[in-house]
Amino acid sequence: xxxxxxxxxxxxxxxxxxxxxxxxxxxxxxxxxxxxxxxxxxxxxxxxxxxxxxxxxxxxxxxxxxxxxxxxxxxxxxxxxxxxxxxxxxxxxxxxxxxxxxxxxxxxxxxxxxxxxxxxxxxxxxxxxxxxxxxxxxxxxxxxxxxxxxxxxxxxxxxxxxxxxxxxxxxxxxxxxxxxxxxxxxxxxxxxxxxxxxxxxxxxxxxxxxxxxxxxxxxxxxxxxxxxxxxxxxxxxxxxxxxxxxxxxxxxxxxxxxxxxxxxxxxxxxxxxxxxxxxxxxxxxxxxxxxxxxxxxxxxxxxxxxxxxxxxxxxxxxxxxxxxxxxxxxxxxxxxxxxxxxxxxxxxxxxxxxxxxxxxxxxxxxxxxxxxxxxxxxxxxxxxxxxxxxxxxxxxxxxxxxxxxxxxxxxxxxxxxxxxxxxxxxx
Amino acid sequence: xxxxxxxxxxxxxxxxxxxxxxxxxxxxxxxxxxxxxxxxxxxxxxxxxxxxxxxxxxxxxxxxxxxxxxxxxxxxxxxxxxxxxxxxxxxxxxxxxxxxxxxxxxxxxxxxxxxxxxxxxxxxxxxxxxxxxxxxxxxxxxxxxxxxxxxxxxxxxx
Numbered sequence: 001x002x003x004x005x006x007x008x009x010x011x012x013x014x015x016x017x018x019x020x021x022x023x024x025x026x027x028x029x030x031x032x033x034x035x036x037x038x039x040x041x042x043x044x045x046x047x048x049x050x051x052x053x054x055x056x057x058x059x060x061x062x063x064x065x066x067x068x069x070x071x072x073x074x075x076x077x078x079x080x081x082x083x084x085x086x087x088x089x090x091x092x093x094x095x096x097x098x099x100x101x102x103x104x105x106x107x108x109x110x111x112x113x114x115x116x117x118x119x120x121x122x123x124x125x126x127x128x129x130x131x132x133x134x135x136x137x138x139x140x141x142x143x144x145x146x147x148x149x150x151x152x153x154x155x156x157x158x159x160x161x162x163x164x165x166x167x168x169x170x171x172x173x174x175x176x177x178x179x180x181x182x183x184x185x186x187x188x189x190x191x192x193x194x195x196x197x198x199x200x201x202x203x204x205x206x207x208x209x210x211x212x213x214x215x216x217x218x219x220x221x222x223x224x225x226x227x228x229x230x231x232x233x234x235x236x237x238x239x240x241x242x243x244x245x246x247x248x249x250x251x252x253x254x255x256x257x258x259x260x261x262x263x264x265x266x267x268x269x270x271x272x273x274x275x276x277x278x279x280x281x282x283x284x285x286x287x288x289x290x291x292x293x294x295x296x297x298x299x300x301x302x303x304x305x306x307x308x309x310x311x312x313x314x315x316x317x318x319x320x321x322x323x324x325x326x327x328x329x330x331x332x333x334x335x336x337x338x339x340x341x342x343x344x345x346x347x348x349x350x351x352x353x354x355x356x357x358x359x360x361x362x363x364x365x366x367x368x369x370x371x372x373x374x375x376x377x378x379x380x381x382x383x384x385x386x387x388x389x390x391x392x393x394x395x396x397x398x399x400x401x402x403x404x405x406x407x408x409x410x411x412x413x414x415x416x417x418x419x420x421x422x423x424x425x426x427x
Numbered sequence: 428x429x430x431x432x433x434x435x436x437x438x439x440x441x442x443x444x445x446x447x448x449x450x451x452x453x454x455x456x457x458x459x460x461x462x463x464x465x466x467x468x469x470x471x472x473x474x475x476x477x478x479x480x481x482x483x484x485x486x487x488x489x490x491x492x493x494x495x496x497x498x499x500x501x502x503x504x505x506x507x508x509x510x511x512x513x514x515x516x517x518x519x520x521x522x523x524x525x526x527x528x529x530x531x532x533x534x535x536x537x538x539x540x541x542x543x544x545x546x547x548x549x550x551x552x553x554x555x556x557x558x559x560x561x562x563x564x565x566x567x568x569x570x571x572x573x574x575x576x577x578x579x580x581x582x583x584x585x
Contacts, residue, residue: 078527078564207520214528215516215535217463217503224462275466276453346467346475346529346563395465395529396563427468 031178032062032139036132036187058111058125060089060132062140066160066175068093068100070129073113073370074121075105076210077345077394077401081121083208088126091201092133092194093140094157095174097209105369105391115368117399127193134191143177210393220392222350222365223424230352230420231260232275233413234282236268243289252284262416269413271421302337342427347395349425351407353414355380360387360414364407367397372404376411434495437461437505447493451485452476454492455502463503463532467561474560477533478502482585484540503532506539514580515539515573524573526564534560538574539585546583550575 036058058072070089076082086100093100103109105116137157144162145152148170156165163171196203213219238245245266253261253270259281260271268285272278296304325331352363353376360380366372369389377384394401410423433442436459445454452469455461455478464487467475471489478487479501480494506513515535518524525531534557541556542548548556553574562570 078525078529080526208523208525210528211520211523211525212512214525214531215503215512215519216507217461217532219528220462221465221529223466226457226460226462274449274453274457276449344563345527346473346561347465347527348467394527396527398563424466427470 030182031064032136032181032183032185033059034061034132034136034139034185034187035059036128036135058113058128058132060129060136062093062136062174062178064175064179066095066099066173066178068095068136068174069103070100071103071110072125072129073105073107073110073115074125075116075367075369075391075394075397076102077116077367077397079116079119079121080208081116081125082210083206084122085125085129086209087201087206088130089133091199092130093137093160095160097201097206099160105366106388107369107373107390108388112370115371115402116397117367117402128187130193131191132187134193135185135187138191139183139185140174140177143181143183144172147172147177214393221347221395222352222363222392223347223422225352225363225392225422227352227354227420230354230422231271231273231417232278233269233271233410233421233423234275234278235409235413235423236270236282236285236287238289240289240291242292246288246290248288249286252286253281256281256284260417260419262413264412264416267409267412269409269416271413271417271419275422275424298339343398343400344427345394345396345398345400348427349401349404349406350423351404351410352420352422353407353410354420355411355414355418358382358386360411362387362389362407362411363392364389364404365394365397365401366391366404366407367394367399367401368404372407375404375408379408379411380415430493432492432496434497435499437501443492445492447496448491450488451478451490451492451495451500452487455487455500461502461504465529465532467529467533472559472561473530474533474537475530477536477560479536479540482540482543484537501536503536506535513539514577515542518573518577518580519570522569522573522576523566524569525566526562530560530562530564530566534562534570538570538577542574542578542581543585546578546581548574548578 060068060070062068068089070085074081082102086097086102090097090100140162141152141155144155148164150164154164154166155162160174161171163169210219248268250261253259258272262269262271270278270281272281347365350365354361360376360382362372362376364372366389369391373384373387373389377387406423406425410421413421413423428447429444430447431442431444432447433440443458452464452466455464464478465475467473469488471486474486476487477484481498515538519531519535537557537560545552550571553571557570
């Protein structure tokens with residue numbers, strides 16, 4: 001299987017809804033800015049995504065304070081890129097790991113990204129980030145060469161300080177070099193990256209950067225976002241796929257104190273400042289549904305699935321199955337059947353929405369903050385740039401958080417109620 | 428039933444007037460703002476909501492407020508002593524015994540309770556003692572040595 005076949009397996013309809021306004025974006029930054037594109041553009045081109053930004057989709061910045069920031073739409077869900085990407089950048093740039101900040105998964109701050117899945121952050125983003133780091137390092141060497149009046153070949157860098165290797169002093173820091181400057185580079189070809197033998201930070205065991213927050217309970221996940229006046233939503237769910245709401249009795253729930261019921265056609269939710277009270281309120285709704293007559297049950301579902309399965313597809317073809325069978329010492333021929341398995345990261349799908357005027361801010365446990373933004377914008381009828389999606393730490397994703405209907409639902413709740421709302425899916 | 432309930436929370440006395448049938452998980456997360464205690468399943472299966480009640484690990488999503496009346500509740504925010512990490516917290520960091528970190532507070536508090544009963548456990552006793560706390564990422568094999576190391580450092584002391 002070609003490694004890039006991954007791309008076809010998931011989220012192929014995930015395309016950007018607008019390109020970042022580069023001129024406005026660049027106004028915001030000073031220091032040294034390296035713009036780059038994640039992954040092999042050829043691969044993306046093959047996926048026929050005409051609206052993919054070909055300009056750049058990640059950047060790094062060395063600020064006047066000497067801090068290095070990497071802005072990317074990738075997210076941290078336990079796979080550890082919050083740490084490993086920072087390691088790559090620090091190593092290529094010759095700065096300490098502590099001076100690198102990763103700004104991730106915020107659609108207002110980070111350029112468009114398709115999403116985080118398929119073990120692709122390290123494979124695609126890693127080399128691009130390292131090349132950008134190497135390019136930035138070259139820029140720093142050029143600046144230092146001018147300032148120290150020393151040829152580049154004679155300069156070395158240690159922890160963000162540049163000096164003449166024959167003299168060791170004077171030293172000039174990245175912060176001093178970038179002060180008052182605005183240098184923009186667009187990484188067009190692969191800069192020369194370090195060889196593994198030169199790595200000082202990569203490949204060395206270090207404590208993950210979010211470990212302390214996570215062992216002390218301070219790490220913020222979406223469900224930990226609490227806003228003034230925020231209420232928790234519980235949504236009335238149908239008992240089966242395709243079930244239709246016939247009638248609903250809200251009398252009991254209407255009697256409950258401080259519970260708000262919102263309704264838009266068959267979308268019904270209850271809101272309360274405590275999620276457990278909202279849960280009780282939900283249980284008091286009496287709803288009648290018409291279930292679709294499928295004629296399917298636990299015994300005939302497998303036959304149905306086989307009959308209706310889409311045409312199979314080969315992703316790799318090698319060897320000869322029949323020959324192999326002849327060579328086998330023992331042949332086991334069995335059919336194994338299993339029930340439906342829900343996708344269950346330990347953190348359930350969660351989102352928080354705050355709507356002010358025609359602007360929405362969404363916190364979501366999402367592997368795809370940018371398509372989450374598109375979906376929310378479409379639901380609310382807002383232009384995408386009026387929706388900001390912020391991705392706190394995810395409590396696991398495993399592909400299951402590539403789709404985020406909970407973000408759309410919570411946006412509806414916030415819109416209908418006029419309050420900030422949090423929604424956590426139950427199991 | 429609405430009543431006034433007093434208990435100790437992370438070393439401080441707390442008095443609450445609330446429906447005493449409400450589950451401790453939500454009292455901690457919303458009223459008290461202690462979000463280190465996580466909601467995972469709400470049914471007592473996963474252990475993400477584990478807290479200590481009189482040093483015993485309990486599932487806070489299944490523990491009504493009235494059950495902690497006059498007792499001592501400790502959450503992940505309360506096991507540091509004098510701003511020093513607890514040996515379990517240090518060992519989890521050192522052994523990379525976490526990935527997404529969502530199960531971690533519950534893991535640490537369950538390990539705490541387990542080590543009180545069995546201060547010198549074998550690896551297989553640790554596996555048994557931690558079996559009902561779920562992690563989907565795959566930190567299990569690093570959680571075991573983390574607990575072993577913390578047990579050695581603690582030598583039965585907490």
